[in-house]
Amino acid sequence: MNAIKKLAKKALAMFGIGIYRLESSQPLTAVAQGFIITSPIEANTEESDDKYYSDPEIVKAYLEPERLEFYEYVVNFLHENGVDFNGKTVADLGCGTGHLLLNIHKKFTPKSLTGMDHSKFGLDVGRSILPNATFQYFDIYQKYDFQFEVIFCTEVLEHLLYPEQALKNMITIISTCGVMLLTVPNGRTDTFLGHINFWSPESWDVFVKSVCNDLDIELEINTGLTTKNSNFAILKRNN
Template sequence: MKRETTNAIRTVLEEVIPPFIRDSGPMRWLFRRHWGTLVDDIERFRERIPFVTADEYREIYERLPRVQHETDNSAACLDRILSEIRGATVLDVGCGTGYLVDWIKHRRPELDITGTDFIIEDGTRTRHPEISFVEGPIEALPFADGSFDTVICTHVLEHILDFRQALSELRRVTRGTLILVVPQEREYRFTFNPHLHFFPYPHSFLRWLPPIPEDHAIESIGRDIFYRERIA
């Protein structure tokens, strides 16, 4: 399913259906019809997140079915990301299966691109031999200060409990441009994803980002929030 399709579904679930219906028993029943007991397990996971172990965290993510077709980014977000890349070296944090780094490499083959995630599957390296992949957690990125001209992190920060530590690491390894994308969504009691942070408006996300450099941009693209800052 493409991101544009899931964004349309999310608009109905988050904006059209009133909250008292969205959090009701009948809606939970409908979610269970499709997702099974995973709906209840994700709810408990979010309620207990300050106490969840690393194994429990990994287990809930391993159980998640993949909804998006290849990438969590819409075509409009991909184009916006590409337009903001500066310099010769690029890092994608939370690269997953490598879709974004591969997409960028095909359009900007001269770039030196690295992908990092807390787990890199062997198949990812095999599919993209021209791209460097390094395992590491976003809270402690395995790179020196200012290692990359452009650092990209899309659809990751909403999952991270220690948001500010993750943001600090992203800025630490950035030499020039930092690009962030998060879903623009509202929190409800039960859902089909284990997101920990919710940003219904661009300014909801901006509150987490100080200190913010003067050279920055933030906007809604579909039902996602695009943010870019340039470090002098």
């Protein structure tokens, strides 16, 4: 095998082409609000998120103005697309600290607000800022019997090993005539090491529609790119 490699290198060298092996001197790392990430797999476990949300300084840095503005943006985005939150049961799947729900609470009068996440420390933060809402543990890969009329799942699927399974489960939680808003980063520009999945606007459209088509649920599907450079999908359930 080595002899073949040498012959190949010599042949390519005649045309001025060289073959080189590049090695990284150190592993890739990323820092999110002071939290060091070396592996997207390890960074997205329940244990890792508990460690993240249990640190007050990290949570303070996490709740930067840009993030809070994004929560306000997606709430307004869904409202501008014809969704009324007043008198509705509203849930945020992968709610983190609950600040998206807090934004809804300040502007509308929903029947109920429910935040779900797999981090008990993130849920504790949510309870502290929005005591009138319900915050409960949620395994996105498990099936549940409850349903909601309005569901948010923002910037979550890019963190998952099995996003197709998660999306199928979440769709069943949409009540009849209910709606769900999904957002993920634009994979053409997203380079964050803490993300596992990277969808372009085109592949996002294919992914969402292929998952929806596998289910015996009638859905209206609208996908696109927000002005915040996030892929979105609005799923309206008809049955």
